[in-house]
Amino acid sequence: MKKLVVIKDVSKIYNPGENEVRALNHVSLTIGEREFVAIIGQSGSGKSTLMNMLGCLDTPTSGKYYLHGQDVSHMTDDEQSDIRNKEIGFIFQGFNLIQSLTALENVELPLIYRGVGKKERDRLANAALNSVGLEKRKTHKPNEMSGGQQQRVAIARAIAQAPPILLADEPTGNLDSASSKEIMKIIKRLYSEGRTVIIITHDPGIAQQAKRIITISDGMIKSDIINPDYKED
Amino acid sequence: MGVIREYLKSAISSIRNNKGRSLLTMLGIIIGIAAVLAVLVIGDGLRAAVTGEMSALDVATINVSLDVAKTDKCFTPENMEAIERNMSCIYGLSPSVSLYGNGKGTKKSYNLSFSGGSDALSENGQNKILYGRYFTRDDVNAANYVCVISQISAMKLFGYENAVGETIEITNGDITKDFTVVGIRENTSMDESYAEGEDPSLQGDVPYTTVALAYNKDVNTMFTKVTAYMHKDNKDEAAAKMKSVVENVLGIRGESAVKVDASSGMDSTSDTILNVVTAVVALIASISLLVGGIGVMNIMTVSVTERTREIGIRKSLGARTSSILTQFLAEAAILTFLGGIIGIILGLTLARIACAMVDFPYTVNPVLVIVVVFISTGIGLFFGIYPAKRAAKLDPIEALRAE
Structure with missing residues (x-):
């Protein structure tokens, strides 16, 4: 199994000095290709910081982060932007769709920043929306859709330009149980299609559906196990 | 090129979503451009009327x-x-x-x-x-x-x-x-x-x-x-x-x-008076343009604050600093460009009515119109720099956390 994410002895310290907060405390972690990982922790455990780090939204105070063999721990803002665009598909708790754009336009955004031409962009965005079952909602704006549908648009946006990693931050946090099931089903399918999926959650019920479960607390990894109860759908 | 088109499209849709506010923001630019253009065209008409009889001869x-x-x-x-x-x-x-x-x-x-x-x-x-x-x-x-x-x-x-x-x-x-x-x-x-x-x-x-x-x-x-x-x-x-x-x-x-x-038929006193009037109105108009520009800067700053989350989303999806900068600059420039166009239409209409009333010839130098278009767009670019930079420099994590 090829190594996709390698985190070595990473710390993140906020407010260095007397009142410093160690959000991550010497964390090391390796995630291979085609893994399905849940990172579980309570609020304040450092899981959000870890997720920002994994998503190249943040840089570590110390330690190294290799993504696809490339050291991404000390990059400029623009270099981070390019890495996010190429390597990572984000799925957020609050969907994070742009309200003034239609579903299709939202899905096209990362492709625009990638510099993909209009025709190809259309094709990729349509394919992504079709794959989450939103053929008929392409011209709808976010406020014309249910939460479940909005999250499906967000998933389409995350997979549109085929990044190797899907990073989902509480993807079902804002959804009712029926929609949650639906979203988890799609996420599992994306994993089975060959993507690496990392879910950040505080909900053991969600974490239980992953193949590997990493527990984080006080900025440190407490356990890292293969889920004995994991079952393929 | 395609990317620029996307920014323009997004800028136009953002202006369209805030029609009333955009129009109010443009008002300063519209008035300034209309005033300066009307005065210049009417002044040309006056000059042409005075020297007209002379120049009718060869x-x-x-x-x-x-x-x-x-x-x-x-x-x-x-x-x-x-x-x-x-x-x-x-x-x-x-x-x-x-x-x-x-x-x-x-x-x-x-x-x-x-x-x-x-x-x-x-x-x-x-x-x-x-x-x-x-x-x-x-x-x-x-x-x-x-x-x-x-x-x-x-x-x-x-x-x-x-x-x-x-x-x-x-x-x-x-x-x-x-x-x-x-x-x-x-x-x-x-x-x-x-x-x-x-x-x-x-x-x-x-x-x-x-x-x-x-x-x-x-x-x-x-x-x-x-x-x-x-x-x-x-x-x-x-x-x-x-x-x-x-x-x-x-x-x-x-x-x-x-x-x-070798002076023409127009005597130099009235020429001087006309020049002074033109200069004064041009000064007032440029103050109006300055105020209009500050209005654009103000509203763009508000817009950046309101859309902090959108900026965070765009950054998380891979937007570079320059992409965000271009997007907001384009928005400011389009705002003042549209203001300039409306101002030109208004100014030329005013000049036409005024010239018709006092029987001056009404001629418009196309170069003047083009220059005015460039000036109004330039105002947007200049006053858009500050808010656009603010937007571009936002930290994606904090921006995503914004409500």
Whole structure:
């Protein structure tokens, strides 16, 4: 199994000095290709910081982060932007769709920043929306859709330009149980299609559906196990 | 290129989503642009109206005078001919002298007010010969007693228009001379107004040499002023050469004794007033544009704050600093560009109405319109820099956390 994410002895310290907060405390972690990982922790455990780090939204105070063999721990803002665009598909708790754009336009955004031409962009965005079952909602704006549908648009946006990693931050946090099931089903399918999926959650019920479960607390990894109860759908 | 189009599209949709606010923001730009454009166009119209009658003719004039305090030289028939030979771009020079007196025709006698000049006077653009001919250089050199009179003068003196060959007996004091009519010219508005009324005086032209001869004066010491006539296309060239040619021919050295006045019909005072008014309104308009620009900066800053989360989302999806910067700059530029377009339409409409009301010609220089479009877009780019930079520098994590 090829190594996709390698985190070595990473710390993140906020407010260095007397009142410093160690959000991550010497964390090391390796995630291979085609893994399905849940990172579980309570609020304040450092899981959000870890997720920002994994998503190249943040840089570590110390330690190294290799993504696809490339050291991404000390990059400029623009270099981070390019890495996010190429390597990572984000799925957020609050969907994070742009309200003034239609579903299709939202899905096209990362492709625009990638510099993909209009025709190809259309094709990729349509394919992504079709794959989450939103053929008929392409011209709808976010406020014309249910939460479940909005999250499906967000998933389409995350997979549109085929990044190797899907990073989902509480993807079902804002959804009712029926929609949650639906979203988890799609996420599992994306994993089975060959993507690496990392879910950040505080909900053991969600974490239980992953193949590997990493527990984080006080900025440190407490356990890292293969889920004995994991079952393929 | 495709990326720029996406930014423009997104900027336009953002403006469309905030129609009312965008319009209010544009107001300063609209008013400023409309005011400055209207004033410039109306000013052009005024200028054209004042100089219009002059430029309707193909003839232009330049007045040349000698400062009697600095030189005792005068214009003489010889040196005027020499100046003409040195300046092929002019039709000719003519001094100006008046001949007053009582003129007796075959029908009746009238007061006369004749202009004495050279044959170059025939080029002044108002002498359309209907019968006969204008007097010639030979008439001038020989000081022949010939004259050209207006239609109405012929009617009054002789009772018919084609009075070529008739003789007018002109008496001034104890001098009486007979002048042969060699030509009849079309009336001008002046001829008619002078020939009617309680104290009519008839108009006509005679050679200046004849006037000098009749009054027994020395033609070589009479004139310190002459008028040069030329095609209007040659005016600039003539004005540039005139001073040095006159100085050389007359042998005047050093001191600025030769004055060349090439101003057009519009006198310099009203030109200055117009320029001052234009400058003042332009100043007020630029203050309005400045305030408008600050308004754009203000509203863009608000927009950046409101859309912090959107900026975070875009960054998380891979938008670079420059992408966000371009997006917001484009939005500000489109806002002021649209404001500029509306301002142009408004300003030109105002100018058109104003010009129609006071009967000025209404012409729009397309270059002016293009410049105004660029200025208004430039204002957006300039005042958009600060908010756009703020947007571009936002930290994606914090931006995503914003409500």
